[in-house]
Amino acid sequence: MHATEPVVRVRELRKVYALGETTVRALDGIDLDIARGEFIAVMGPSGSGKSTFMQIAGLLDNPTSGEYRFEGADVAHLDPDARADIRSRRLGFVFQAYNLLPRTNALENVELPMVYAGVPAAERREIALAKMRIVGVDHLALHNPNQMSGGQQQRVAIARSLVNNPGLILADEPTGALDSKTSLDVMHIFKALNDEEGITIMLVTHEPDIAAHAKRIVTFRDGHIVDDRENAERAA
Amino acid sequence: MSDGMSILRLAVQALVRNKARSVLTMLGIVIGVAAVIVTVAIGSGARNSVQASIDSLGSNLIVVQPGSVTTAGARGGFGTASTLTPQDGRALAHLPGVAAVSPAVTIRAQVVAGINNWQTTVTGVAPTYSEIRSWPLASGTFFSQNDVDAAAKVAVLGQTDVQQLFPSGANPIGQTIIVRGVPFTVIGTLAPLGQSAIGTDQDDTILIPYTAAMQRITGLATVNQLMVSASTADDVAAVQSEVVATLEQRHRIVNGQDDFQVRNLQSIAAAASSTGAVMEFLLAGVAAVSLIVGGIGIMNIMMVSVTERTREIGLRMSVGARGRTILAQFLAESVVLASLGGVIGVVFGFAGTIAVALLAKWPTDVPVLWVVASVLFSGLVGVFFGYYPAKKAATLNPIEALRFE
Numbered sequence: 300m301h302a303t304e305p306v307v308r309v310r311e312l313r314k315v316y317a318l319g320e321t322t323v324r325a326l327d328g329i330d331l332d333i334a335r336g337e338f339i340a341v342m343g344p345s346g347s348g349k350s351t352f353m354q355i356a357g358l359l360d361n362p363t364s365g366e367y368r369f370e371g372a373d374v375a376h377l378d379p380d381a382r383a384d385i386r387s388r389r390l391g392f393v394f395q396a397y398n399l400l401p402r403t404n405a406l407e408n409v410e411l412p413m414v415y416a417g418v419p420a421a422e423r424r425e426i427a428l429a430k431m432r433i434v435g436v437d438h439l440a441l442h443n444p445n446q447m448s449g450g451q452q453q454r455v456a457i458a459r460s461l462v463n464n465p466g467l468i469l470a471d472e473p474t475g476a477l478d479s480k481t482s483l484d485v486m487h488i489f490k491a492l493n494d495e496e497g498i499t500i501m502l503v504t505h506e507p508d509i510a511a512h513a514k515r516i517v518t519f520r521d522g523h524i525v526d527d528r529e530n531a532e533r534a535a
Numbered sequence: 536m537s538d539g540m541s542i543l544r545l546a547v548q549a550l551v552r553n554k555a556r557s558v559l560t561m562l563g564i565v566i567g568v569a570a571v572i573v574t575v576a577i578g579s580g581a582r583n584s585v586q587a588s589i590d591s592l593g594s595n596l597i598v599v600q601p602g603s604v605t606t607a608g609a610r611g612g613f614g615t616a617s618t619l620t621p622q623d624g625r626a627l628a629h630l631p632g633v634a635a636v637s638p639a640v641t642i643r644a645q646v647v648a649g650i651n652n653w654q655t656t657v658t659g660v661a662p663t664y665s666e667i668r669s670w671p672l673a674s675g676t677f678f679s680q681n682d683v684d685a686a687a688k689v690a691v692l693g694q695t696d697v698q699q700l701f702p703s704g705a706n707p708i709g710q711t712i713i714v715r716g717v718p719f720t721v722i723g724t725l726a727p728l729g730q731s732a733i734g735t736d737q738d739d740t741i742l743i744p745y746t747a748a749m750q751r752i753t754g755l756a757t758v759n760q761l762m763v764s765a766s767t768a769d770d771v772a773a774v775q776s777e778v779v780a781t782l783e784q785r786h787r788i789v790n791g792q793d794d795f796q797v798r799n800l801q802s803i804a805a806a807a808s809s810t811g812a813v814m815e816f817l818l819a820g821v822a823a824v825s826l827i828v829g830g831i832g833i834m835n836i837m838m839v840s841v842t843e844r845t846r847e848i849g850l851r852m853s854v855g856a857r858g859r860t861i862l863a864q865f866l867a868e869s870v871v872l873a874s875l876g877g878v879i880g881v882v883f884g885f886a887g888t889i890a891v892a893l894l895a896k897w898p899t900d901v902p903v904l905w906v907v908a909s910v911l912f913s914g915l916v917g918v919f920f921g922y923y924p925a926k927k928a929a930t931l932n933p934i935e936a937l938r939f940e
Binding site for chain 2: 354357359360379380383384386387388392394396398400401402403407411412414415416417459463
């Protein structure tokens with residue numbers, strides 16, 4: 300791995316959608332580096348391009364133009380299979396709606412990415428339980444999602460994002476469906492992962508008090524980055 | 536990338552997670568295959584029993600009759616010449632493909648038993664006759680080769696003659712009957728055969744050794760018929776030409792003017808096999824339609840399933856599943872569903888077949904080929920009808936799939 304390379308390095312990144320007759324410039328020339336070990340919050344109103352940026356950074360989509368290096372490799376023009384392989388090995392996702400498989404216990408949910416990565420079954424179980432222990436849900440291993448609270452489900456989802464030792468975790472409004480106390484718990488988990496495990500985290504949110512937990516806050520508006528600053532008054 | 540086993544496991548997990556839906560989806564295939572098995576079993580059982588009755592009529596049978604003689608310009612018709620001998624019969628018995636040969640000496644006679652008498656046909660035959668006609672005994676024994684060699688005065692009675700000559704219900708075995716003044720001892724009775732295809736009473740007959748008929752009654756060295764049975768129905772044509780060649784050689788016929796006539800009952804066998812072909816075609820049609828209906832059921836549910844599980848598919852993609860892995864998983868789901876449905880259908884089909892056999896006393900026969908074919912076809916139905924929904928799942932855009940409400 301290129302230790303000195305930034306995890307994410309984008310230059311002049313553009314994404315243009317055709318919407319009938321008109322074209323929408325969701326991203327209009329983004330330059331951004333995310334270094335290893337950063338905890339960055341991407342903010343902005345809806346339509347600012349922050350979600351599009353997360354999708355491209357998370358290799359769910361390709362940019363229309365511009366440069367994207369992920370862990371040093373040029374990934375701007377990969378085909379869907381190659382993107383899937385990188386997601387499988389190097390990226391972790393946490394979603395607003397948790398996206399756990401229904402009627403499937405927490406352990407099997409956490410194991411899922413490793414099934415697609417071809418990890419042997421015994422090893423999968425061991426890794427999954429270890430990651431669940433880190434986020435404090437190992438006692439829920441045999442519970443199905445409908446037997447868990449929203450906070451517990453989101454912790455299981457975080458454990459799932461950790462199993463492939465990702466270079467980057469992308470959290471898309473991870474507290475959007477949670478009450479403020481549970482939101483705080485979840486943010487503490489992210490902070491701990493960043494502080495203690497050194498995991499690079501990119502958090503997309505429109506809530507300033509959630510973004511306040513990050514070390515760095517980038518604000519998007521109309522496809523441009525309008526603000527990029529260190530978070531001096533980090534929330535506890 | 537994940538291997539076949541883990542994909543199969545994922546597919547089975549997904550099916551187990553939706554037990555009720557999986558079972559309902561399978562039901563179409565289960566019923567389809569069970570219906571095919573039961574229909575084929577009943578149809579094939581019926582066909583076999585029809586075939587058995589046709590065989591008993593003698594579909595393997597070749598009948599040789601003497602040719603015609605012309606007396607003062609009047610042509611006598613087949614059977615009037617005296618050219619066939621038991622020696623001809625013995626020569627034919629050694630031909631390849633021949634199972635058995637029996638001469639037949641036919642005599643119309645007023646038969647007397649005590650105070651009763653009855654006009655009937657007395658036929659002099661060999662012990663192989665019972666095998667050639669597939670005609671079992673009701674009681675007693677058939678005469679043996681020793682009886683033939685000794686021209687023994689023994690007789691086997693058809694059921695009509697038993698009733699007419701022994702109306703009191705006395706056991707005819709050991710009794711004496713008189714044929715044209717010659718006493719014969721009854722040693723056996725034939726099982727009832729009923730009417731022939733043209734309405735004659737086949738049970739109105741008495742069988743005696745052909746040597747006894749020739750030496751003690753007709754006094755002739757020739758016989759009326761040679762009955763040749765081929766080993767299988769397929770051999771009939773080959774055996775028939777061998778029979779013709781052998782007899783032409785024995786009778787020293789060079790110009791093709793045969794002094795005998797050879798016929799077989801292949802027209803009956805042909806009718807039977809064309810009936811069988813029609814039946815098989817009909818059953819194949821029923822099978823195809825019911826399995827296609829089941830397959831459409833699978834496709835329908837898989838389409839619903841793909842839509843319902845759009846977010847799940849989006850998630851699987853976002854954690855690293857390739858499109859073709861998703862395709863393989865959904866295809867595996869429908870193939871597992873369809874094949875399992877096929878296997879369960881076979882089990883139900885067997886149960887239904889046994890029930891029909893026991894309750895309706897209907898002869899059934901489950902051809903293994905149909906069982907294997909319907910399970911394989913179910914799997915194919917799964918692939919065919921599962922492909923479109925699976926392809927739809929595999930080509931979903933992960934971003935849109937994750938957002939799907």
